[in-house]
Every structure is written in C-alpha cells, then in structure tokens.
Amino acid sequence: MRRRQFFQAAAAGTVAVLASARSASAQMRNMPGTGIGAMMRRSFTSGSAWPTGYPLRRLDVLANTSAVADEFEGTLVAAPYLASLIFGHTTELWGYNNTFPGPVIDLREGQRAAIDFANRLGLDSTIHWHGLAIPADQDGSPMDPVVPRADRVYTFDVPVGSAGTYWYHPHAHQTTTLQVGHGLAAPLIVRSVDDPLAMLPEVTLMVTSLTLDQNGQVVTGVAVAGGMGGMMMAGAGELLVNGQKLPLHAMTPGATERWRIINATADRYLRIGLDGHRFAVVGTDGGLLGRPLAGLTEWLLAPAQRVEIVVTIATRRSTRYALRDLGYSGGMSGGAGGELMTVETGRTPARAPVELPAVLRPVADLGPASGRQRVVLSGAGMGMMGAFLINGKSFDMNRVDLETVVGRVELWDLVNATFMDHPIHIHGTQFQVVARTVGGLAAPVSYPAWLDTVNVPAGETITIKTRQMLPGKRMFHCHILPHEDAGMMAVLDVRPA
Ligand code: C2O
Ligand code: CU
Ligand code: CU
Numbered sequence: 001m002r003r004r005q006f007f008q009a010a011a012a013g014t015v016a017v018l019a020s021a022r023s024a025s026a027q028m029r030n031m032p033g034t035g036i037g038a039m040m041r042r043s044f045t046s047g048s049a050w051p052t053g054y055p056l057r058r059l060d061v062l063a064n065t066s067a068v069a070d071e072f073e074g075t076l077v078a079a080p081y082l083a084s085l086i087f088g089h090t091t092e093l094w095g096y097n098n099t100f101p102g103p104v105i106d107l108r109e110g111q112r113a114a115i116d117f118a119n120r121l122g123l124d125s126t127i128h129w130h131g132l133a134i135p136a137d138q139d140g141s142p143m144d145p146v147v148p149r150a151d152r153v154y155t156f157d158v159p160v161g162s163a164g165t166y167w168y169h170p171h172a173h174q175t176t177t178l179q180v181g182h183g184l185a186a187p188l189i190v191r192s193v194d195d196p197l198a199m200l201p202e203v204t205l206m207v208t209s210l211t212l213d214q215n216g217q218v219v220t221g222v223a224v225a226g227g228m229g230g231m232m233m234a235g236a237g238e239l240l241v242n243g244q245k246l247p248l249h250a251m252t253p254g255a256t257e258r259w260r261i262i263n264a265t266a267d268r269y270l271r272i273g274l275d276g277h278r279f280a281v282v283g284t285d286g287g288l289l290g291r292p293l294a295g296l297t298e299w300l301l302a303p304a305q306r307v308e309i310v311v312t313i314a315t316r317r318s319t320r321y322a323l324r325d326l327g328y329s330g331g332m333s334g335g336a337g338g339e340l341m342t343v344e345t346g347r348t349p350a351r352a353p354v355e356l357p358a359v360l361r362p363v364a365d366l367g368p369a370s371g372r373q374r375v376v377l378s379g380a381g382m383g384m385m386g387a388f389l390i391n392g393k394s395f396d397m398n399r400v401d402l403e404t405v406v407g408r409v410e411l412w413d414l415v416n417a418t419f420m421d422h423p424i425h426i427h428g429t430q431f432q433v434v435a436r437t438v439g440g441l442a443a444p445v446s447y448p449a450w451l452d453t454v455n456v457p458a459g460e461t462i463t464i465k466t467r468q469m470l471p472g473k474r475m476f477h478c479h480i481l482p483h484e485d486a487g488m489m490a491v492l493d494v495r496p497a
Helices: 003-012 020-033 036-042 175-183 229-233 481-485
Strands: 070-083 091-096 105-109 111-117 128-130 150-157 164-169 186-191 202-210 239-240 248-251 257-262 272-274 279-284 287-294 299-301 304-310 319-326 338-345 371-379 389-390 404-406 408-415 422-426 432-438 441-443 453-456 461-466 473-476 491-497
Touching: 003 279, 036 461, 070 105, 070 389, 105 111, 164 175, 164 287, 164 304, 175 408, 175 481, 186 257, 202 338, 202 389, 239 338, 272 304, 272 338, 287 304, 299 304, 371 404, 371 422, 408 453, 453 461
Parallel strands: 070 111, 105 186, 202 257, 248 338, 371 408, 404 491
Antiparallel strands: 070 091, 111 150, 128 164, 164 186, 202 239, 257 304, 272 299, 272 319, 279 287, 279 304, 319 338, 371 389, 408 461, 422 453, 422 473, 432 441, 432 461, 473 491
16 A cells, blocks of 8 residues: 555545454454463564654544434444554454544433444443443443344433543453453543533543554453453553544644543553643543642543643744653553653744633532441452452452442442552442542542542552442442453442432
8 A cells, every 4th residue: 555545544544344243253262372472472563653743633423313302312333344553554443333442422411312332243242331320231331241243222311410521432241451452442521511611622632552463453461361461461552542643733822722531541551741831630530620720740540530631832833742641650550651642833823821710610528428348459379460359359240249229428448459550440420539548647638529430559548438329230340451351340239228
C-alpha cells in the first residue's frame, strides 16, 4: 500500500470488515499454545512503526434512532474487523460498529436508553456500563453472558444527577482483558440540563493501550493471566489517545477547554501532566466536584478512572506542549510514562481567559454509616506469581462474598496486603473516599468527590463510604484487567430493604 493510501485508510480507521467471527474463535483456540514461554520470546512492535502527529480524531457518536423524546435507542455490533494502525501491517481489532475506540454514547439525565447489542465475536461477551447506577440485570456482568451470534437489548433509565464521564466495555468471565485489549471499549457521556461548564468547548480523550506483535497483531495479557500476566504486560503496549499514537491537538492561544480523560487501558496508571501548565480538576468518575481544584500540575488516573480537567493554554503562538503520562511507581503496577498527545497553539490572536464558576455541583455526604465491611486484597504465592484474591478467595460468581441492603450507608475498608497498587471498582454505585491510611497513620482526605474506582496503594488502606440503591448481585473487583480475570473479583448481594 502506498503511504498516502495508508494514511487515508488509517484516518478512516477501517480497511475491511471480516465476514465472520472465525478469526476470533481461532484466537480463542490458540490461547493455550501462546503460554508464558511464547510470550517471553515474542517481540513487540516498536513505537516507530506507528504514525504520529496527525490531528486528534473526534470520536464517532452513536446515532440515536429513536423518534421519541427522552429516549435513546442505538445498536452496537461487536465484531472483529481489520484496521490500519501501523506501517506495513493490517491489524485485527474487535470493535463496536467497527470503530476504535468508540462509538461514544451521548446521553442525557433522565433519558430512557435501549441499546441493541449483537455479539458477532467468537466468544461470550457482555456490555458493562461502567459507573452507571442501573439495575443489576442490565449491568452486563459476567453472570449475564451474551453467547456468540446472539443479540440482547440493554435498557435503563439514565439516573438523574449522574451527569459525568463513563465508559462501556465487555465484562465476560475471564476474557475481559482479551476483549478490551482487542479494542472493545468506548466513552459514555451523561449530560445535565444545568451544566455549569456548558460554555466551554470540550474534548474527549480516551486513553487505551495496545500491544502489537511483530506481525502487527494484538497481544493481550490473557494467555498468561493467573501467571505473571499483570506484571509482565504492564507497560508493554503503546498508549493511544482516541486510537492514535501521539495525535496533535490544535488550540487557539489562550483558549480554555474542558477535557474528559478516560483511562481505558487494561493495566496502566496514568499520572497526567501538561508541560508548562497548571490545570483545574472539575470532575471525577461520577461527575463534577463541588468546586474546581485549581492550580494542579498532575493528576493520577488509575485504570478505569475518569477525570475532567479545564485547561487554559498559554497565549504564546505556534508553540507545542506535551500532554504526558509522568510515570508512576505504584508498587509494581506502575509504568515509565511517556508522551500522550501534543498540543499546538495556532497563529491567531490569544483569547481572553474564561473564569471558572466558584461552585460547580454539590457533592452531598451520604450521611451516617450503619455498617462496616472489610475487603482485603492479597496474592497467593509470591504475591504476583499466583492468584489475585479478595478476602482470601478467588472469584466465584456462584458465591456471595458480601451482603448489604438497599439504601444502607456503609464504610468499606479496602486493605491492600500486596506489594502493588490495585484500583478497586464497585458496580452499581458511586462512592466517596472518607479516609486513607498511609504507613499505619490516618491521612486527611481534602475534598469530596464521586468515584466508582479508587486506587488502593500497595500496603495501604482506603476507607470509602458507599451505598447501593438497587437490589441484585453486583461485582466489585480490581480494574487491572489481568488481575480481575485472574480472580481478584467478588460478589456483593444487595438485598431489598
Ligand atoms: Cu469497568 Cu466491572 O468494570
Ligand atoms: Cu463497572
Ligand atoms: Cu489488581
């Protein structure tokens, strides 16, 4: 393929759609053969094979096919397809509607959503609506697999008060790393009618990691999950923003923008920083903070977390600044970091800065807790060579690990007894961090925020205040996906009040 054609294809994202899911099932059959030895001998495609510096792509948005007001209806087909990502090879990705990443689902609070899902992969899948408090039977948990060639409809009401940045991804038993690692993940944005930042131009930056072998084919940690998977694969892949390696984002000098950043990587901690700039954090997983946290130079975004930041770019014309992952040690979970995106100011005159409102949206306290639960994260064997456990057990979807009651406010102590960080995620709700213990001493938590995923640093304890408002069985787990697949997941049974 000539270079120019290559870029046209790369810009379109897709070369051809595979006629069948044969290739996906072949990959499944081949899994045992790609064991740890093969993995260690394998060489990965180096960064130089990736085209860089192309204008940042705006992600496709899923069309609303409903004619009814206050309803959203859309179709997602998960299937393998071929994409041009690197020089010299086409790559088999698995995508929703043949997009990587995407498409974005853009919803409004109070809307009724009905999403038709067609599984055209060669293995069981689901769609999990990460972070949304929706009924347990619509949550796409591993208890409700959609088998190959089957369809199902997910329906839910978008909760009022949930405006924020979410994402959706497969959550099938023990194959989440494999599926997300092949490209199945996309943003989901919920909007409110009274967004105090609606005046700002906004950009969604979905960060994913992709590891390609020397033939340009996707490698994921799944073949070695339960072994050294989580540790070995960390840091192996390329960090991509909206599916692109080092895209270029053009801004008017002095312009202020709202960036929704999603860490959709399988296992990478991102310590976000923008060269020469401070920024304000205005939102976390569950939406806006009470007030902006201004003047920050970095923000740690654990796997699965989201952050909304407001950036005012410098007034200097024709200048480049790097958006970076500053690197993180994270016990043994971290990575070396690297450049994510280039921001370039234009030649047009600088804009007057935009003042942020002092108050965004109240983040209410959940009130006094009437229960306390303990969640201990541990590893068998040498800590990362064997299983990843919660309260001494490996995941079993037929077992109930913790019980609660609808509406009961609880404190959960998340105790990390391992030598690496684990981002812990609870389905069906947003919670608040109320305390952290560092080296046995309590450390203050300075501001309230809604989270569905919290990083529990190696050897530390994080206490959260949480409440479930809908009955049913919910997962909670480490969102380093190879850890989840290897058993660091448990079941919370929420009983009716
Ligand atoms: Cu984003 Cu249970 O997952
Ligand atoms: Cu989730
Ligand atoms: Cu983990």
